[in-house]
Amino acid sequence: MIQISDMCKIYNMGDNSIYALNNVSLHIYKHEFVAIVGPSGSGKSTLMNMLGCLDVPTTGNYVLDGHEVSKLNDSQLAEIRNKKIGFIFQGFNLLKKLTAIENVELPLIYQGIGHKERHRRSVEALELVGLGDRIYHTPNELSGGQQQRVAIARALVSNPPLILADEPTGNLDTKSGMEIMKTLHELHKKGNTIVLITHDNNVAAQAQRIINIQDGMITEDKEAV
Numbered sequence: 001m002i003q004i005s006d007m008c009k010i011y012n013m014g015d016n017s018i019y020a021l022n023n024v025s026l027h028i029y030k031h032e033f034v035a036i037v038g039p040s041g042s043g044k045s046t047l048m049n050m051l052g053c054l055d056v057p058t059t060g061n062y063v064l065d066g067h068e069v070s071k072l073n074d075s076q077l078a079e080i081r082n083k084k085i086g087f088i089f090q091g092f093n094l095l096k097k098l099t100a101i102e103n104v105e106l107p108l109i110y111q112g113i114g115h116k117e118r119h120r121r122s123v124e125a126l127e128l129v130g131l132g133d134r135i136y137h138t139p140n141e142l143s144g145g146q147q148q149r150v151a152i153a154r155a156l157v158s159n160p161p162l163i164l165a166d167e168p169t170g171n172l173d174t175k176s177g178m179e180i181m182k183t184l185h186e187l188h189k190k191g192n193t194i195v196l197i198t199h200d201n202n203v204a205a206q207a208q209r210i211i212n213i214q215d216g217m218i219t220e221d222k223e224a225v
């Protein structure tokens, strides 16, 4: 699914070069559930930006589901993002004026899918995350955990090969965070490939494989116990 080789991301700050990523090589296979964990400033956001096709590396290659993405321009990156990746963010990123189902339908609208089919698939996605009885609620009528589950439904409704979750439990209390991790586990069981980025070792420990990043380098890559 993901093949990264010898990737560097260098920020030039005056006379200083900051290696936010320093020669990272990483393979993630289909159907894996991987956590990338590291302290603040270790390069997680930078790696997330690369994995999510939000930015391109300074050097090195990135092949996502068979496509070489390290040399694409902005509009090509946008296209591959829409086709290949479902995003889940710390802050949910839902549109406040839209209902749960309208939020979930958005990626399908971009793909030009008709109203009936959109509705059917969005109801199915919301049922899958346990919100079948909340589809006409707006975000302010839902708890934080429920809002994040709407965001998960939105991420998976277009069946992207990769789900990228950036600190998905960061804004939630422990109990809601556990429920979100449970939902991600269920998606994993159904065959999704999930990459989770977190600074929280307890969250990372719930993945199948844990990759540690420090100073822009992978320092450990192990199966979870």
Ligand code: ADP
Pocket: 011, 012, 013, 018, 019, 020, 038, 039, 040, 041, 042, 043, 044, 045, 046, 047
């Ligand atoms: P994390 O997400 O793990 O906190 P980041 O990827 O945000 O880490 O940052 C990694 C390193 O790169 C840090 O030293 C940070 O200051 C630096 N960095 C990140 N983004 C930029 C940028 N746009 N310009 C300059 N330096 C940056």
Ligand code: ADP
Pocket: 040, 041, 044, 045, 046
């Ligand atoms: P996170 O909370 O995900 O770790 P950060 O606080 O590290 O995020 O970074 C937030 C944003 O600021 C990111 O988009 C990152 O690229 C940018 N950034 C981080 N460090 C720097 C820096 N030293 N100079 C400029 N931009 C930075």
